[in-house]
Amino acid sequence: MRRQRFDIVTLVWEIFELLEQQAAQRGTALQLFPPVLPEAGIQVVADRNRIRQVLVNLIDNAIKYGRDHGRVVVALVESGRSVRISVRDDGAGIAPEHQGRIFERFYRIDKSRSRESGGSGLGLAISKHIVEAHKSTIRVKSTVGEGTTLEFKLSKPKSGRVETKG
Ligand SMILES: Nc1ncnc2c1ncn2[C@@H]1O[C@H](COP(=O)(O)OP(=O)(O)OP(=O)(O)O)[C@@H](O)[C@H]1O
Numbered sequence: 637m638r639r640q641r642f643d644i645v646t647l648v649w650e651i652f653e654l655l656e657q658q659a660a661q662r663g664t665a666l667q668l669f670p671p672v673l674p675e676a677g678i679q680v681v682a683d684r685n686r687i688r689q690v691l692v693n694l695i696d697n698a699i700k701y702g703r704d705h706g707r708v709v710v711a712l713v714e715s716g717r718s719v720r721i722s723v724r725d726d727g728a729g730i731a732p733e734h735q736g737r738i739f740e741r742f743y744r745i746d747k748s749r750s751r752e753s754g755g756s757g758l759g760l761a762i763s764k765h766i767v768e769a770h771k772s773t774i775r776v777k778s779t780v781g782e783g784t785t786l787e788f789k790l791s792k793p794k795s796g797r798v799e800t801k802g
């Protein structure tokens with residue numbers, strides 16, 4: 637874990653660029669919410685590479701398991717000392733009996749369909765591990781036939797920076 641201060645907005649754009657081709661193949665729109673974000677970005681304190689790995693997996697999942705010509709929305713919402721980061725798709729959703737198990741290693745709901753879309757079933761197990769190493773929790777909310785949201789929080793930098801006066 638290498639905790640550092642960085643802008644989560646820039647990171648999300650970077651990942652959108654990385655997954656642009658894959659999204660285009662399914663006709664999926666990648667969107668950021670709110671559409672107009674603070675010019676200075678949104679600062680968080682976390683291990684940037686590891687959080688990148690989490691977001692790549694969540695957005696990759698949202699594209700793979702979302703619907704064709706659907707959309708994937710990454711929302712960044714500041715509340716108090718933290719920023720809530722969520723990734724939402726409008727795919728088939730995850731039935732309640734599977735929701736608790738998708739974080740297990742190698743757990744894949746529809747083996748044949750999942751095999752088609754590649755992957756090993758490790759992404760969410762690794763993501764959970766990384767988010768928990770940040771003393772946070774990853775949660776799933778899903779409605780069959782409507783879609784799925786995965787979300788977690790990261791800390792904002794402490795205010796009270798030393799400021800030099802003119
Ligand atoms: N957004 C989603 N909508 C519907 N099902 C999902 C979604 N995200 C994950 N799942 C289900 O949870 C399983 C586990 O996800 P996970 O990211 O761990 O593995 P994977 O994507 O199949 O493989 P890998 O991430 O290792 O490439 C998936 O195989 C899929 O069945």
Ligand SMILES: [Mg+2]
Pocket residue numbers: 693696697755758759760
């Ligand atoms: Mg995955």
